[in-house]
Amino acid sequence: MANDFYHFDEEFRNSISTVDASGKRVWVYAKKPSGIFHNKRIIVSTVLLLLFFTGPFIKWHDRPFLLLNIFERKFILFGHVFWPQDFFLLAITAITFFVFIILFTVAFGRVWCGWACPQTLFMEMVFRKVEYWIEGDANEQRRLNNSAWTSSKIFKKSIKHVIFIVIALLIAHVAMAYLIGIEQVKEIISQPPTEHLSGFIGLLVFTAIFYGVFSWFREQACIVVCPYGRLQSVLLVKDSIVVAYDWLRGEKRGKLKKDQSKITEKQGDCIDCKLCVHVCPTGIDIRNGTQLECVNCTACIDACDDVMTKIEKPKGLIRYSSYNAIKDGKQKLLTPRTIGYTVVLTALLSLLSYFIFTRADIETTILKAPGTLYTKTDDGKITNLYTLEFMNKTFEDINLDLKIESPATATLKKIGDEKIIVPKEGFLKSIVMVKLPEEALTNRKTIIEVGIYKAGKRIGTAKAKFIGPIQSFKK
Numbered sequence: 001m002a003n004d005f006y007h008f009d010e011e012f013r014n015s016i017s018t019v020d021a022s023g024k025r026v027w028v029y030a031k032k033p034s035g036i037f038h039n040k041r042i043i044v045s046t047v048l049l050l051l052f053f054t055g056p057f058i059k060w061h062d063r064p065f066l067l068l069n070i071f072e073r074k075f076i077l078f079g080h081v082f083w084p085q086d087f088f089l090l091a092i093t094a095i096t097f098f099v100f101i102i103l104f105t106v107a108f109g110r111v112w113c114g115w116a117c118p119q120t121l122f123m124e125m126v127f128r129k130v131e132y133w134i135e136g137d138a139n140e141q142r143r144l145n146n147s148a149w150t151s152s153k154i155f156k157k158s159i160k161h162v163i164f165i166v167i168a169l170l171i172a173h174v175a176m177a178y179l180i181g182i183e184q185v186k187e188i189i190s191q192p193p194t195e196h197l198s199g200f201i202g203l204l205v206f207t208a209i210f211y212g213v214f215s216w217f218r219e220q221a222c223i224v225v226c227p228y229g230r231l232q233s234v235l236l237v238k239d240s241i242v243v244a245y246d247w248l249r250g251e252k253r254g255k256l257k258k259d260q261s262k263i264t265e266k267q268g269d270c271i272d273c274k275l276c277v278h279v280c281p282t283g284i285d286i287r288n289g290t291q292l293e294c295v296n297c298t299a300c301i302d303a304c305d306d307v308m309t310k311i312e313k314p315k316g317l318i319r320y321s322s323y324n325a326i327k328d329g330k331q332k333l334l335t336p337r338t339i340g341y342t343v344v345l346t347a348l349l350s351l352l353s354y355f356i357f358t359r360a361d362i363e364t365t366i367l368k369a370p371g372t373l374y375t376k377t378d379d380g381k382i383t384n385l386y387t388l389e390f391m392n393k394t395f396e397d398i399n400l401d402l403k404i405e406s407p408a409t410a411t412l413k414k415i416g417d418e419k420i421i422v423p424k425e426g427f428l429k430s431i432v433m434v435k436l437p438e439e440a441l442t443n444r445k446t447i448i449e450v451g452i453y454k455a456g457k458r459i460g461t462a463k464a465k466f467i468g469p470i471q472s473f474k475k
Contacts, residue, residue: 016223017283017293027145028219029138030128031278035302044115045125052118053170056177056185063395068178074425080356081393081425085363089355096348101228103341105235107333109242113228114296119213119221124281124297126167127214134160138278164215165207172206219282223293233292238323239332243296245276245287245318246326253287256311269313276300276318286318362398362422363391364452366462369431374467381435382468385415388430388450392422401453402432405461410436410448434466441468 018026058065060079067076075082075090082090104112113120134156135141144153176199177185184199193200213221222229236242250270270287277285279299284291286300298320305315325331369385376382392398400420404410414420415431422428434448445465452460 017285018219018223025220026283028281028283029142030281030283030299031138031275031303032132033279033297033299033302035306037298037302041115041298042125045121048116048121049125053174056174056182061395064181066178067181069180071180080359081395083391083393085391086359086393089352089359092348092352092355096345096352099341099345099348102235103338103345105232106237106240106335106341107338109236109240109290110229110232110294110296111241113222114243114298117295119226120295120297122167122171122210123214123218127164128281130163130167131160134163161215165211168211168214169203169207171210172203175206175210176203219293222295223282229292229295236290237335237337239325239335241320241322241325241331241333242290243286243294243298243301243318244290244321244323244326245270246316246321247287248326250287250317269308269317271307271311273307275303275307279303290323359393360460361392361394362400362452362454362459363393364450364460364462365389366450366464368464368467374469376438376469377435381437382441382466383433383435384466386432386434386464388432388462390420390422390428390430392424392426392428394424396424398422398424398454401456403451403453404434405449405451407436407440407446407448409440410434410466412450436466436468438468441466 018028020026055066056064063079063081064076065079067074069075073084077093101112131141135144144156147153173185173189176188180199188196188199188203249268251268252266253270253272254267256271256273274285276287277283277300279302280286281297281299282293282295284293286294301318301320304318308315308317322331366386366388369387372385374382374384388402390400398421400422402412402414402420404412411434413433413435415433420428420430432450434450436446436448440446446468447463448466450462450464451458452462
C-alpha cells in the first residue's frame with residue numbers, strides 16, 4: 001500500500017485548502033517557521049530585496065541598469081536600451097525566459113516560487129515578519145482576531161496596518177522607478193500632486209494594490225491568480241525535484257504516546273503531529289503529495305526535521321526529492337525532456353547574444369521622398385530625393401556623415417543643414433539628393449547604397465532603389 005500512497009486518497013484534490021464547503025475563505029494562520037532552510041531563505045531574500053530596492057539607483061555608463069518604460073515603449077536591460085524597432089529582441093528575450101522557466105520547472109519544480117518570487121519574498125519575509133512581531137505566532141493571531149475589540153487589539157491592528165501601508169508605499173515607489181525612472185519619481189514626490197497628476201495617481205494605485213495583496217489577498221495570489229502555479233501542473237514530471245514527503249518511510253502514520261519513547265516497527269516515522277500543515281503558508285498537507293498550492297517554501301522541511309531530531313529519527317522525512325527518487329531510491333536529472341529543453345534554450349541564448357552584440361547604435365531607414373519621382377538636370381543626370389530617418393539608441397548625441405558607397409558614379413548632396421547630429425535617445429530626419437548619370441541606369445533595379453559614418457568609421461549602410469526614365473532601362 002505504501003507504493004500506492006499517492007493514489008489511494010485523492011479527495012483533497014477536489015477542494016482548495018483555503019476555501020470551506022460553503023465557499024467561504026479559510027484564513028491561514030501559518031506557524032512561525034524556523035530552521036536551517038528558513039535561515040538560508042532569509043539570506044537569499046535579504047540579497048534579493050536589497051537588489052530590488054537599490055536597482056533603480058544602479059547606473060551603467062550614466063544610464064539605468066534596468067528600466068521597463070512601457071509608457072514610452074523604451075526598455076533598458078543590463079544597460080542596453082531597446083526601442084520599439086528592437087521588438088524582435090524583446091520577443092526573443094521573452095521566449096528565452098519562458099523556455100528557461102519551463103526547463104527549470106521540469107528539473108527543479110517550483111523552487112522559484114519559494115526562494116525568489118517577489119510575492120513570496122514580501123509576504124513571508126517582510127509582511128508576515130511584521131505580523132509575528134506585533135501579533136505573535138499563529139495561535140496568538142487567531143485568538144486576537146477572534147477576541148473582542150479592546151484597546152489592545154485596536155492598537156496592535158492599527159500599528160500593523162500603518163506599517164503595512166508604509167511598506168506598500170515604499171514598494172510602490174520602487175516599482176514605479178523601474179517603469180519611469182528614478183529621476184521622474186523624485187520629481188513626482190518633490191512637487192505638488194497637480195504637477196504630475198498621472199504619476200501621483202499611479203503611485204496611489206500601486207500602493208493600494210500592494211497593500212491589498214499582502215494584507216488581505218495573500219496566498220490567494222499564488223493559489224488562484226498566478227499563471228505559473230497553473231502551468232506547473234503540466235510541466236512537473238515524476239523526476240522533477242520538489243518538496244516531497246517520503247511516504248515509504250513515513251507510512252503508516254501513528255501518534256507517539258507520552259509513555260512511548262520509540263515508535264513501534266510496524267509504524268512509520270511520521271507521528272502525525274501536523275506541524276508540516278501548521279507552518280504551511282498556503283494551508284496544505286504536503287503528505288498528500290505534490291499540489292498546485294505548494295510553493296516549495298521549505299517550512300515543512302524545517303518543521304519535520306525538528307520533530308525527527310526530537311524523536312531520534314533521521315532527518316529528511318520531508319525533503320527536496322522527486323517521486324521516482326523516493327520510489328526507486330535514485331535521482332535522475334538528465335531526462336530526454338530536460339535535454340531537449342536545454343538544447344532549445346542554448347540555441348535561443350546563442351541567437352539572442354548574436355543579435356545583441358551585433359546590434360547597431362544607430363538605426364537608419366532610407367525612403368523615397370513622398371510625392372516625388374525623379375528630375376533630369378541640364379547636364380543629363382538624374383536626381384532622386386530621399387528621406388533618411390535616424391534613430392539614436394544611445395545616451396549621447398552622435399554626429400554622422402553620409403557617403404555614397406555604390407554606384408561609384410553617384411553623388412550625394414545634403415538638403416538643408418550640412419551637419420547631421422542625431423540627439424540621444426531620439427530621432428532625426430534628413431533629406432538628401434542623389435545624382436546619377438542617365439547612362440548608369442541599365443535596369444529597373446538600380447540600387448544605391450549610402451554609408452553611415454561616425455568619426456570617419458562606417459557604422460552602417462542604407463540601401464534604396466533609384467528611379468529614372470523608362471527609356472533609360474531599355475538601353
